[in-house]
Amino acid sequence: MATTSKFHPTESSVPPAGAVNVQLKEPKGFPVHVQPLNPLSFLLRASQIYPNKLAIAHSDAKNPVFYTYGVWAQRVQNLAYALIEAGIQPGDRVAVIAPNSPAIADAHHGVIAARAIICPINTRLTAPEVAYILEHSGARLIIVDHEYKHLLPPTQARVVVCDDTGRAGDPYEEFLASGRRFSRERGWGGLEWEADENAGAALCYTSGTTGRPKGVLTTLRGSYLAAVANAYETKMTPDSVYLWILPMFHACGWTYPWAITAAFATQITLRTVNMSQIWYHFLKSGVSHYCAAPTVQISIVSAPEARKVPRPITAVIAGSAPTAQLIGDLETKGILPVHVYGLTETYGPFMKAYTQAAWAAMSLEERSRQMARQGFSFLTSEPVRVVHQAAEDASDAPLVDVPQDGRTVGEIVMRGNIAMKEYFRDADATRRAFAGGYFHSGDLAVVHPDGYVAIQDRSKDIIISGGExxxxxxxxxxxxxxxxxxxxxxxxxxxxxxxxxxxxxxxxxxxxxxxxxxxxxxxxxxxxxxxxxxxxxxxxxxxxxxxxxxxxxxxxxxxxxxxxxxxxxx
Amino acid sequence: MATTSKFHPTESSVPPAGAVNVQLKEPKGFPVHVQPLNPLSFLLRASQIYPNKLAIAHSDAKNPVFYTYGVWAQRVQNLAYALIEAGIQPGDRVAVIAPNSPAIADAHHGVIAARAIICPINTRLTAPEVAYILEHSGARLIIVDHEYKHLLPPTQARVVVCDDTGRAGDPYEEFLASGRRFSRERGWGGLEWEADENAGAALCYTSGTTGRPKGVLTTLRGSYLAAVANAYETKMTPDSVYLWILPMFHACGWTYPWAITAAFATQITLRTVNMSQIWYHFLKSGVSHYCAAPTVQISIVSAPEARKVPRPITAVIAGSAPTAQLIGDLETKGILPVHVYGLTETYGPFMKAYTQAAWAAMSLEERSRQMARQGFSFLTSEPVRVVHQAAEDASDAPLVDVPQDGRTVGEIVMRGNIAMKEYFRDADATRRAFAGGYFHSGDLAVVHPDGYVAIQDRSKDIIISGGExxxxxxxxxxxxxxxxxxxxxxxxxxxxxxxxxxxxxxxxxxxxxxxxxxxxxxxxxxxxxxxxxxxxxxxxxxxxxxxxxxxxxxxxxxxxxxxxxxxxxx
CATH class of the missing domain: 3.30.300.30 (ANL, C-terminal domain)
Incomplete structure (x- = not known):
């Protein structure tokens, strides 16, 4: 893969010589033993420990750019100052309409550094849908990639267009430069660490097949703990290379913008899901990790470029369960599937089909049946429950677990640090979703005698045929x-x-x-x-x-x- | 290594058939998105996901025992109920005087499950020292291994002797059985989850070369986050086998009792540091991880049994910096040293000598010099600072960082979620240690231009020779x-x-x-x-x-x- 030597970042992206302080202004009133959790800490650590390591490679764009952790962190700091200078207050929403690219990666850190809430918007939505989200979220500033300007409605919000060039003259780069000027080299110490770890981190709208999209509000504490779990569960290390196939706007890329950084890994951003580019990076760039839904995984293994990869790749699969066919196809190519399950309301992945040693001796088909189950909760999430569905009018009744018989169908419900805070500005929907003190996923499942949770179907996906x-x-x-x-x-x-x-x-x-x-x-x-x-x-x-x-x-x-x-x- | 089939646990150690609930009674008043952190969650997860996996192998004792995660969790639950029945209230201290063995491993989980505080006592102390700690901690119940009964003073506290047999008739086993009876099979759901994540978890006394030992009080939140960091930083997985060489009573075994369990790994408990046993397990039991100070590491590589290990072993080194000689000797045998630094006041490891890719090309001596530095803070700890030492009378003055010049000596200070809560019942010592809002380690260090912190010496370890x-x-x-x-x-x-x-x-x-x-x-x-x-x-x-x-x-x-x-x- 091309290295940083091919691209010189703008002047304001280069950290000042000898700048070493990576700590924000501490919030007052905390005892020595408590620091509010915040996923920003991962980038700060990376910029301190691995300042010269490649953080982001945006190699396939018209204007390729490459940032080390040191340069990237400076850009993120500039963004935070630019947002504050633009009048963004703690808790304000900053919308981003962009494909996988440095700008949206920046925003996952810089918006939080300004103590604001990132609202990533799906670029595949229609203009009226985008308009609805912008209005509902009350976003006060919008960072929009040049390719998606047509999605923008007339708006009172400040709009910052990103031409995705990384070069001086790009309006986004000018915006970052304004932050650097405003900072007057106060560095990280001029910004305040958010005192409330349960403050909002991100606002992601569900694509909702029925009704209006709902805004899922997550917290700093939850994002931190979810990112740690994703880094841990997929064994990412400083040696890892993560390829962005999953859109970062989808549930904040399942918290991977923070998880990758927590692991000090390198991320490659692809603007589009392009099989030639994906296979180029699989074969030439040392890719070790990616996330994608099964439909995308099928396209990957079926691409004409598909062959055995030179380095084992961990493929995180969610969205629906992988089939035996897909698992076999991936494994043949040296790609190791990890099946996870979650929803936007659970920061993406919440459960994993933890592998048992005994599965190794099974046939592919049998093993795949085991792996296709949703399994158990992640390291930092509370155990899910599968509960009998209460009648609509009894939503405050205690939840009752289904037996572990592999047959009795109930609803998956979850709570804890990796469950959303609320549906933004929708108290009714929040109350309904949180009936009985748990988030109701709407997914129907059984619990097998070995404790593995297995989704059956959403109720409308069950086919009732002759009473069966x-x-x-x-x-x-x-x-x-x-x-x-x-x-x-x-x-x-x-x-x-x-x-x-x-x-x-x-x-x-x-x-x-x-x-x-x-x-x-x-x-x-x-x-x-x-x-x-x-x-x-x-x-x-x-x-x-x-x-x-x-x-x-x-x-x-x-x-x-x-x-x-x-x-x-x- | 021997498997569980060789040992049948006592009747009350066997979980009831079909018992599946692994959740404690939820504390009231928390929103759906917040669960107080508690390292007990790791064992609960392990018992749910890997009930039949070997959790503890105590194979070298006179009475070898082997526990699966399912059985172990039942024993921990029994212990919690037994403590509650014995009158232990939330926040009470429960002392443990035991070598590495199942009883002290149980206590790290069972005491917390009873919402009490574990106080592990160094078995190498003298009887008067033990008496002081028991009195100062106010321990209301003492679990003591049969070999260390002589250390006990006359006491009002309830004493439970453990003969370390795991067999019926052992007083400790009877104690566990009493918990099972008291539980009346209410299971985990009959116990309460601690609502305050900043409640005490452990009280570990420093061995203090001068003055009375001080009681370091840690929290549930800190223990949780430190354990996650240790599991992550040393890459422990369900496939890992951890060998207990470091005493578990030493700063709660650097939080490894929880870290190992978070990783679903197997732990082997050795009552004594015995080179033949250590090398037997290195060569025959698939050991992948251990922790030890350099002096012990030197004995390990110098043992007559020492040879190349069949599986790479990660050796976590702390206490003082490893020499090039030691690093070379370990590597020759397939043992990969990871140098960490911390104190009892920081839950053990707080920093790691993060490896840089460029080090691979260096000579052993040069690489060792890099590795011998203390490096940077862990995943879940705040960045350490090295600060100019303030005059005694200016303890509230703001701390000032030393320049990153590799020459200016300052004191390592730290704060955040992996710093202790306080010196128990010693407000003066706490205030002194926390001057300026940071814990003062007493260790003197420089910061190199690459940001790596390197301990020079405690001030009295500096030799002033002809003004140099x-x-x-x-x-x-x-x-x-x-x-x-x-x-x-x-x-x-x-x-x-x-x-x-x-x-x-x-x-x-x-x-x-x-x-x-x-x-x-x-x-x-x-x-x-x-x-x-x-x-x-x-x-x-x-x-x-x-x-x-x-x-x-x-x-x-x-x-x-x-x-x-x-x-x-x-």
Whole structure:
């Protein structure tokens, strides 16, 4: 990978010679043994211990830039001062509309250093959705990447455009330079450490398939502890290289902007999910870690560039459970899947499918079934519970755990330091979500006798066929094992005799598509035959439809609601 | 290593079938997003995720025992109930006088589960010293290993003797069984989670070379964050096997009782520091981690059993800096030294000599000089400062950092979540130690231009020779590189011309001792010649004395004060 020698940061990005103080002004009134937790501490440590280590490589952009931890920290400090000079007060929201790039990485640290709240906005939203979030969040300043200016509504907020050049003349660079001038070299000591570790850190809006997006407010304490857990659970070290495939705007990149920095690792920012770029970095840049949803993981292993990687890569998978097929494909290439589960409301990952030694002796299929479960809570999260769903009118009744029988379905609920603080400016939604003193995930699961939690389906994903409950997830797991299937999703479709029956939508693998061209009905028969050996009769798909693509949300989740609408019209 | 099948735990150590709840009664009044930190959470997680994994192997005792995480957690729960039934109230102190063994490992979790404070007492102290600590701490219950009963004074406190058998009939086992009966299978849910994360966790007495020992009170929050840092910084995983060489009574084993459990690793408890046992486990039990002071490390690499280990072992070194000789000897055997620094007042390790990539290209000697520095603060600790020492009467004056010039000597001071809460029942000592809002370590150091903190000496360890300041540590580092030197320590001795001059006390290596028998003066000449090539003249030892052993404190630190007394009489 290219090194920092290829790029000279702007004058105001270079720390003054001999600047060594990495401590902010301490809040008053704390005893010697208490320091409010704050994920900013990780970047401060990195800039002190590894000032000359490569922190960010933004190598694939039109204007590649490379920052060491020393330079990056200076830029973050400049950003904090620039925000304060622009009138940002503690607790104010600062919105960021940007793809994976240095500016949004900066903002995860600089906004917090100004004691404000970062509000990263999904670049795949429509202009009216962005307008809603900007208004609802009350963002007083917006950092927008030049490519997404068209998403901006007319606004009273200060707008800082980033041309993503890193060069003088870029409005974002001018903004940082204004911070450096305002700082008058007071350095970190001129900024105040937030005294309340439960103050807001980030405000991330859920993409919400129904209704308006909701603003998930997280805290400094939670971000700190979640980042530590992510660094620990995925074994990141100073030797690690993290590739940004997951968008940083998605639940603050699952706290990885802080976790990577806590580990003193290097991060590579990719503006787009581009398979050639991804495979270039896998093969040439020493990548050791990345995060992505299964649909993206499927594209990665199916890319023409895919081959065995020179260094083992840890692939963190969340969004939905990986299939045996995907796990096998990843492992063949030297990519080690780690299955985690969480929601925006839990800072991203909250649980992990902890591996047991005994699994090593299992067949890939059996092992994958174990790994596809959601498992147990992370190092710094409280144990999840799976509880009987209370009637709507009994929301204050105590929660009752389901038995560990692998059969009784309940709802996953969680609390503790890695649960959100609230839905911003939505007391009703917060109260509903926190019924019984736990956050209600809406995800339905069983607890197996070995204690592993396994998601069955959201209630609407259960197919009730002839009085039997079939899990669309379980059906998808089995259909994905067919050698010609690239990606598959299953929904319930009304059936005159059985009430409901499964319908499968399949994308064929590139090399299998020609074989079945014009013979999709025959492929359907082949897939049903495959299913019969693996699933009870009531769970076998009655209908199979081959498609070129599946409708997905802006964060890559398959939109079953769209498929259901389509099927309802058939 | 032997497995659990060789030992059947007592009836009351076996968890009830189907017991699955691992959550204590939640404290009232906390929002969904805040859970008070408590290191007990690690054992609860381990018992849930890895109930059948080997947690503790106490294999070398007269009565070997082996506990899985499931069984161990049940024993800890029994202990908590037994303590409560015995009248222990939240905040009470429970003393433990025991060598490394399951009982003291239990106590690190069970005492906290009863919301009490563990007070581990050094087994190498004299009976009067133990009596002082028991009285000062106000311990209401004492768990004492059968081998150390003689240390107990007449006491009003309840005494529970542990015969370290793990078998029915052992008074300690009966105590645990009483807890199980009292529990009436209410399980974890019958115990209360401590609401105040800043409540006391442990009370460890410093061995204090001068004056009475002082009681260092730590907190639950601090113990949690220190344990996470130790697990992270030493890369412990479920696959790790930790060998107890460091006594658990020493600063709560540097928080490793919790760190090992946080990592789901296996721990092997050794009652004594026995080289044959240590090397047996290195070679046969898959040991991956241990902690020890340099003097113990020297014994390990010099043992006749020493050879290349089959699995890389991480050796955490603290107490004083490792010499190049020791680092080389460890590395040759496949043991990877990690140099950390801290004090009882900082939960043990607080800093680490973080490795830089550039060091790999250095000679062993040069690399060792880098590694021997104390470095930077841990993941979860605040940056240390090295400050000009204020005059005694100006203790409230703001602290002023020394320049990063590698020459200006100041005092290491620290604060934050991994600094102690107070000296128990000693407000004066606490106030003095916390002057200026930082804990004062008493260790003198410089800050190098690269930011690494390097201890010079405690002020009395500096040798002032002809107006020049010579560091006894630096002299020791160089003398240790002589091929015949096993261990060396240097003190100042009065000199008629120069004021002071260095005097070296040397233990020869076993294979070199015969060569110099009766020729110690010649050895002294050889060592001085060696020193002249490496040290300025004023730092070369004027006197060299070969000895068979060095006076050490109960925790293995060399007692220079004893050597000084001896020399004063010469």
């Amino acid at each position: 409950n079939a899990s669309s997830l379980a059906i998808e797991q089995e259909l994905a094992a067919h050698p010609d299937v690239l990606e598959v999703t299953v929904i319930a479709r009304a059936h005159p005799k059985w009430g409901e029956r499964a319908m499968a939508f399949v994308i064929l693998k590139a090399d299998a598509a020609p074989k079945w061209k014009g013979r999709h009905a025959e492929f359907g028969d082949a897939l049903r035959k495959h299913a019969k050996g693996r699933l009870p009769g009531f769970a076998c798909p009655e209908w199979v439809q081959v498609v070129d693509e599946l409708p997905k949300t802006s964060t890559g989740k398959i939109q079953k609601v769209e498929l259901r609408k389509m099927v309802a019209k058939l | 300041n010579a560091s006894s540590l630096a002299i020791e580092q160089e003398l240790a590189a002589h091929p015949d030197v096993l261990e060396v320590t240097v003190i100042a001795r009065a000199h008629p011309k120069w004021g002071e001059r260095a005097m070296a006390f040397v233990i020869l290596k076993a294979d070199a001792a015969p060569k110099w028998k009766g020729r110690h003066a010649e050895f002294g000449d050889a060592l001085r010649k060696h020193a002249k090539g490496r040290l300025p003249g004023f730092a070369c030892p004027e006197w060299v004395q070969v000895v068979d052993e060095l006076p050490k404190t109960s925790t293995g630190k060399i007692q220079k004060v004893e050597l000084r007394k001896m020399v004063a009489k010469l």
